Amino acid sequence: MSEKTEKIIATSLISVLLVLFSVLAILSTTIFEGADNIAHYNLAHYAFKHPELFLYHWGKPLFTILSSPFAQFGFTGIKLFNVVAGIATAYFAYRYLRSQKIELPFVVMPFVVFVPMYFMMMQTGLTEVLCSLIFVAAAFCFADKRYLLSAIIISFVPIARTETLITLPIFAMALIWFRQYKAIPFLAAGFVFFSVIGWFQYHDILWLINQNPYKGTGDLYGKGELFHFIKEMPYAYGWPLIILTLLGTLGIVFWFFRRKARLKEPATADMFMLLMPALVILAAHSYVWWKGTGNSAGLTRVLTSVMPLASVIAFKGLNEITSLIPVRWVRWLLFAVALYFIVKLPFERFPQPQKLHTSDLMMSKAADWIKSQGYSDRSIYYYDPEVAFFNNLDPWSYEKGRQIIRDNNVNENMFEEGSLIIWDSHFGQHEGRTPVQNLLDKQKFRLVNILLPKPAFTVYGHEYSIYIFMKDKANAPHDNYKIEEELRKGTGN
DSSP states (O other): OOHHHHHHHHHHHHHHHHHHHHHHHHHOOOOTTTHHHHHHHHHHHHTTTSGGGGGOGGGOHHHHHHHHHHHTTOHHHHHHHHHHHHHHHHHHHHHHHHHTTOSSGGGHHHHHHTSHHHHHHTTSSOSHHHHHHHHHHHHHHHHTTOHHHHHHHHTTHHHHOGGGGGGHHHHHHHHHHTTOGGGGGGGGHHHHHHHHHHHHHHSOTTHHHHTOTTTTOTTSSOOOOTTHHHHHHHHHTOHHHHHHHHHHHHHHHHHHHHSTTOTTOHHHHHIIIIIHHHHHHHHHHHHHHHHTOTTOOOOGGGGGGGHHHHHHHHHHHHHHHHTTOOOHHHHHHHHHHHHHHHHHHHHHHSOSSOOOOHHHHHHHHHHHHHHHTTOTTSOEEESSTHHHHHTTOOTTOGGGOOBOTTOTTOOGGGSOTTOEEEEETTIIIIISOOOHHHHHTOTTEEEEEEEOOSSOOEETTEEOOEEEEEEOOTTOOOOHHHHHHHHHHTTTO
């Protein structure tokens, strides 16, 4: 295939993927992965109104800064940001393989974007897709011998996802291996840049360390099996890519140790830029979930940041197979068969367009009930950040309520008369560590509604439910437990 034809196909494929994923982002109403999704959107959407949010550590400053212009167009806007980031990741994966002169390198783009979990993450406001873009863009620059630029790009990866800091020593090793010593100091570029910018807000040059939002929260989500993430791979990554990734890994290891003295050997770049970062992130998340540290909730989506690296390895695994076949049309047929199984999998796993479900749907119903009762102009206090989203509230303006996730004692005198308090059994019970009995016992809080899902489901071992209270007059006698019993009989909907 001529270089011109290849570029035309690659450009056309990028255009098709961009249109496809943009349409899916617009049509889908799901809030995939729930409240974290909305929390990142809220930060990006309101950052221009509250500039301090640009450097809010939990929100990942790099993501907030880059996505905020898109977020001004609503939740669909921030989803489109991730669509662009995901397609850009696929493009740099293509460029990485093209720099190694591999046959049909543009085929890797579907390998990247049709990974089931990555496919859905491109329809969110979460940070993992941007993180993957940094990894793959840095890998391409390294393979293209732009070592200094590669070091600068990868230096920003911990600002996109904190845990990826552990991969920086791998890139330092790569620069040493390739004798690019002058580029090594630039691995600190991202940290230095944001440290200086943040000093003007926090007056602390080490704010990225001292403002770490994950300190002291290691026991919040519990722990699980050491091989939890590996067991989730058939669901999140898919068997076709798992098999090809294993083959690609064997190929990289074989060629790396066979020709390790050759600095220009592609397997050397593959080892440092693809395989080792992916394995280190997998191992790190497996360990902290197993030990119950690092604020890990065992969410498979955290591996999305390195799934495109694995997808490139998978493509190389397929290339290892096809390189043994002398007949071109047979090789291309194998590519087509592999693409068929890879592309169809996410549509089977996540039928499109995705709609609201589970707790997201319940929070939407709660907002509809508040509007139907004429309570929209009242102050609303809540635990779940989705309450602000569905009720069009600015979470950082306390004029009409605020999130009370850390107020587990719930002082009645803090709330104005007539205000609403929305408790849910996820954020209220778990993150907020406030049993609903704490609110039922308050004489100034009157229970006005309960929303229960049908069919029922549990969150962290608790039946999911939403309780809506109203701050009442102190001298208005009522029995919240009796009201609760009556509302539950009628399901409160």
